Amino acid sequence: FFVLDEADRMLDMGFIRDINKVLKLLPKRRQNLLFSATMPKSIADLAGSFLYNAVKIDVSPKEVTVDRIEQKIMFVRKADKRRLLVQIIKSEKVKCGIVFTRTKHGANRLVKQLGQSGINAAAIHGNKSQGARTKALAGFKAGQIPILVATDIASRGIDVDGITHVFNYDLPNEPESYVHRIGRTARAGRSGVAYGFCDNSESGYLVGIQQLIGAEIAVDDSHDFHFQGAIPKPGQRPGKMKEKKSQTKKKNSNNKQPRSGADKKSNQNRRRSKNNSREGKNGNPRNGKNRQRQGGNRSNRQKNRR
Incomplete structure (x- = not known):
C-alpha cells in the first residue's frame, strides 16, 4: 500500500x-490511496501520473457549514495587522483561536509579538519538531494556550471542536486554503467567527476567495486601522497584485541626463591621452626615446648603403 494524506498539499508544495x-x-x-479535502485539476493531473485505473470516492463532509461561520474582512495596512489582532483578541476575550500565517518565520515572529502584548501563544509549523508540535497542540486543547499560530500544512492535523475564532492574518494565495482555514471553527453544531486581514497586496487573493465561495464577505470597518487603499478595485483579477517600482529608482533614472557632444569628445581625448601615456611607459614606439633610437638606426643604415 502507498497512502498519501493531504495529497493536494503534498503534491503542490514540491514533495x-x-x-x-x-x-x-x-x-x-x-x-495507492490518496486523501484530500480538495483536489484542484492541476494537482489531480499530477496525481494521475502514478495512479492506474483510479476510482474517485467523494465523502460528504461533517456537519460543518459556512452558514454557521460569521465571516468578516478587515482592510488594514500590513504594519497595523498585529495591533488589530491584539485589539480583537483582548476585546472579545478569545480563549480558543487559531491565527494563520503564510510563512513559518512569520508564525514565529507573531508568537513573539503576541507574547510582548501579554497574550500567550504557540506556533505550529513544519520546522517545529514533533515533540514541540505535540506539546503546543496539547496546551491548546487543554486551554493553557488560548492562541495557536499555524501555517496551512501544519494545521491540517488539528482537530479541536472548541475553536471559536479563526484569524486569516495573511490571506492565503490559494482560495481552497481559505475554506480549510475557516472550517476549523463552527464544529459540532457550534458557531464561530472567521476574520480576514487584507492589506493592499492581498486584495487579489480576496477576489479569488470570493469567487470560490460564490459570495462577497462582509466588510468590518469599525476598527481603528481601516485602510481604504486595500479594497479591491472594480474588475480586479484574482491573484497577487504587482508591486510598483520604488520612487527612488525612478528619481535616480530621471536624474541621469544625456551627455552633450562636447562632453563626449573631451572624454574621448582624455582616454586617448591616458592610453598614450601608458603605452609610452611600456616601451611603445610613441615614446620619445624609442623614436630617437629608431632615428639613429635609420642613419646608420644610410651610411652603410653609401
Whole structure:
C-alpha cells in the first residue's frame, strides 16, 4: 500500500520528487490511496501520473457549514495587522483561536509579538519538531494556550471542536486554503467567527476567495486601522497584485541626463591621452626615446648603403 494524506498539499508544495523516490522503492503491484479535502485539476493531473485505473470516492463532509461561520474582512495596512489582532483578541476575550500565517518565520515572529502584548501563544509549523508540535497542540486543547499560530500544512492535523475564532492574518494565495482555514471553527453544531486581514497586496487573493465561495464577505470597518487603499478595485483579477517600482529608482533614472557632444569628445581625448601615456611607459614606439633610437638606426643604415 502507498497512502498519501493531504495529497493536494503534498503534491503542490514540491514533495513530488521525494514521493517519486519512495514509489521507486515500493513493489510495482500495489494499491495507492490518496486523501484530500480538495483536489484542484492541476494537482489531480499530477496525481494521475502514478495512479492506474483510479476510482474517485467523494465523502460528504461533517456537519460543518459556512452558514454557521460569521465571516468578516478587515482592510488594514500590513504594519497595523498585529495591533488589530491584539485589539480583537483582548476585546472579545478569545480563549480558543487559531491565527494563520503564510510563512513559518512569520508564525514565529507573531508568537513573539503576541507574547510582548501579554497574550500567550504557540506556533505550529513544519520546522517545529514533533515533540514541540505535540506539546503546543496539547496546551491548546487543554486551554493553557488560548492562541495557536499555524501555517496551512501544519494545521491540517488539528482537530479541536472548541475553536471559536479563526484569524486569516495573511490571506492565503490559494482560495481552497481559505475554506480549510475557516472550517476549523463552527464544529459540532457550534458557531464561530472567521476574520480576514487584507492589506493592499492581498486584495487579489480576496477576489479569488470570493469567487470560490460564490459570495462577497462582509466588510468590518469599525476598527481603528481601516485602510481604504486595500479594497479591491472594480474588475480586479484574482491573484497577487504587482508591486510598483520604488520612487527612488525612478528619481535616480530621471536624474541621469544625456551627455552633450562636447562632453563626449573631451572624454574621448582624455582616454586617448591616458592610453598614450601608458603605452609610452611600456616601451611603445610613441615614446620619445624609442623614436630617437629608431632615428639613429635609420642613419646608420644610410651610411652603410653609401
